Amino acid sequence: MFFQGFILHLHPRKVAAETIRFSLSFGLGGISASLVLLLFLSGILQLLSYNPDVAFAYDSVKTMYRDNSLSGWVRNIHFWSGNLLVIVTMLHCCRVFFTGAIDPRRGKNWYIGLLLLGLVFFANFSGYLLPWDQLAYWAVTIFTSMLGYLPFWGENIVQLFRGGSEVGQTTLSVFYGIHIGVLPFLFTILLVYHFWLVRKAGGLVRRKVNGHNAGDFVPVIPNLLVREAAVGLAVISSVLVFSAMVDAPLDDIANPSMSPNPAKAAWFFLGFQELLMHLHPTYVIFVLPSIFFITLVTLPFWPGAVSAPGYWFDGKGGGKVVLLSCFTGIVTTFSFILIDDTIQRSSETVTDWLSRGLLPLLGLLFVTIVCYFLLTRTLKLSRARTVMAFFTFIITTLVCLTFTGIWLRGPGMELTVLF
Ligand code: HEM
Incomplete structure (x- = not known):
C-alpha cells in the first residue's frame, strides 16, 4: 500500500498508452535517473576512502584497488556511470527535441533540462580532478586556461576556479566541495522539479489528431511501472557488470612540471x-x-x-x-x-x-x-x-x-x- 502510494505521487493513476511505447522515449530519461541514483550511492561510498588532500588524494584512490577490494569496483561504478550519463543526457535532450516535446506546456521542463545538462557536465568536470593523476591535473589545467578567454572577467573566473594562479590544493578543495556538496544538492532540487513538471504536463508528449490528444489511457501500475523497473534494472546491472570487468583509468600521480x-x-x-x-x-x-x-x-x-x-x-x-x-x-x-x-x-x-x-x-x-x-x-x-x-x-x-x-x-x- 505504501509502495503504491509512493508510485502514485510520482505518476498519475493512468497514462496515455502511446506514451509508454519504448520507441517514443527509449527510456532515456529513466536511464539517466538510474545512473544518477548509481552515482549518488557509489559517491557516498567513495567518501569512506577518498582523501581530498594533494599529498594523499592519489594514493587514496590507488589503494581502492588494493587486493581486489570492493572499493575499486565502487570507483569504477562511479566513473562509468558519470561518463555514460553525459552521453545518455545528450541523447535524452535530442529525443525531447526530435519528438517535439518542447511545446509551451513542456517549455519550462526544457529549461530545467538544459540546467541539468549543465550540471551533468560540471559534475563530471569537477570529479575529473579528484584522483589527482596526470590526466586529471592537465585536463583541468587546460580547461581552466580556456576560461581565461572569456571576455571581461576571464582571468578572474580562472582564479576563482583554481583558487590561485595554478591548479593546486585550493583547486582540489574547491572542486571537492562543489562535487560532493553543491552539485548533489542542485541535482536533487532540479530533478524533483523536472519529474514534477513531467507529471504536471500529464506525462510524456502525445500526438494530436484534429487538434486533440488521441488514444486510450492505461493504469500506471503495472503498465508503466513494469517498464520503468525493467529499464532501471537493465541499466544498473549492466553498469555493475561492466565495472567489475573494466577499471576506470588512473594515470601516474600529478606532476605540475611535466605535461603529457x-x-x-x-x-x-x-x-x-x-x-x-x-x-x-x-x-x-x-x-x-x-x-x-x-x-x-x-x-x-x-x-x-x-x-x-x-x-x-x-x-x-x-x-x-x-x-x-x-x-x-x-x-x-x-x-x-x-x-x-x-x-x-x-x-x-x-x-x-x-x-x-x-x-x-x-x-x-x-x-x-x-x-x-x-x-x-x-x-x-x-x-x-x-x-x-x-x-x-x-x-x-x-x-x-x-x-x-x-x-x-x-x-x-x-x-x-x-x-
Ligand atoms: C540528469 C539528467 C536528467 C534526468 C535524470 C532526466 C529525467 C527525465 C525523465 C525520467 C523524464 C520522463 C521520461 C522520459 O522522457 O524518458 C524526462 C522528461 C523530460 N526531460 Fe529530462 N532528464 C534529464 C535531463 C534532461 C535534459 C538535458 C533535457 C533537455 C535539455 C530534458 C528535458 C526533458 C523534457 C522536456 C521532458 C518531457 C518530455 C516529454 O514530455 O515527452 N531532460 N526527463
Whole structure:
C-alpha cells in the first residue's frame, strides 16, 4: 500500500498508452535517473576512502584497488556511470527535441533540462580532478586556461576556479566541495522539479489528431511501472557488470612540471579543444556557445519552430531531412579540419581575432542565412524542419569535433590519420 502510494505521487493513476511505447522515449530519461541514483550511492561510498588532500588524494584512490577490494569496483561504478550519463543526457535532450516535446506546456521542463545538462557536465568536470593523476591535473589545467578567454572577467573566473594562479590544493578543495556538496544538492532540487513538471504536463508528449490528444489511457501500475523497473534494472546491472570487468583509468600521480604529450582536456570538452586549434579562443569559448545557448533557450518561443508533438522527426519525410543534415555535418566538419590543418602547416597563419574570429563568424552567418532560404524557399521545408536540420547539423559537428579530439589527435596534437 505504501509502495503504491509512493508510485502514485510520482505518476498519475493512468497514462496515455502511446506514451509508454519504448520507441517514443527509449527510456532515456529513466536511464539517466538510474545512473544518477548509481552515482549518488557509489559517491557516498567513495567518501569512506577518498582523501581530498594533494599529498594523499592519489594514493587514496590507488589503494581502492588494493587486493581486489570492493572499493575499486565502487570507483569504477562511479566513473562509468558519470561518463555514460553525459552521453545518455545528450541523447535524452535530442529525443525531447526530435519528438517535439518542447511545446509551451513542456517549455519550462526544457529549461530545467538544459540546467541539468549543465550540471551533468560540471559534475563530471569537477570529479575529473579528484584522483589527482596526470590526466586529471592537465585536463583541468587546460580547461581552466580556456576560461581565461572569456571576455571581461576571464582571468578572474580562472582564479576563482583554481583558487590561485595554478591548479593546486585550493583547486582540489574547491572542486571537492562543489562535487560532493553543491552539485548533489542542485541535482536533487532540479530533478524533483523536472519529474514534477513531467507529471504536471500529464506525462510524456502525445500526438494530436484534429487538434486533440488521441488514444486510450492505461493504469500506471503495472503498465508503466513494469517498464520503468525493467529499464532501471537493465541499466544498473549492466553498469555493475561492466565495472567489475573494466577499471576506470588512473594515470601516474600529478606532476605540475611535466605535461603529457598530447595534453588533452576531458573527453567531453575535446570538441572545444579541437575548435580552439582552428578559431580564435574568444569565439570558441564565448561567442559560439552563447549563440547556441540563446538559440536553445528561446526555441520554444519561435513561432512554428517546434516539430509535430509525439512524432519522431516531425513525422513522415522528416527522417530524410535529419539524415541529410547529419551527412552534410560529417562531410563539412572533416573537410574543414583537414583543409584548415593543411593551411596552418603550409603557411604562417595569422591567428588574430579578425582572420580566425570575426571573418569565420561572418562567413558562418552568411552560410546559415543562405541555407535557411535554400531550405525554406527552394526545398519548401517548414520552419520546424529547417530548425531540425540546423540542430542536427550542429550536434553532428560537435560529435565529429569530439571524435577528432579523442581519436585522431596524437603527440603534439597532430592529426594521426594524415601526417
Ligand atoms: C540528469 C539528467 C536528467 C534526468 C535524470 C532526466 C529525467 C527525465 C525523465 C525520467 C523524464 C520522463 C521520461 C522520459 O522522457 O524518458 C524526462 C522528461 C523530460 N526531460 Fe529530462 N532528464 C534529464 C535531463 C534532461 C535534459 C538535458 C533535457 C533537455 C535539455 C530534458 C528535458 C526533458 C523534457 C522536456 C521532458 C518531457 C518530455 C516529454 O514530455 O515527452 N531532460 N526527463
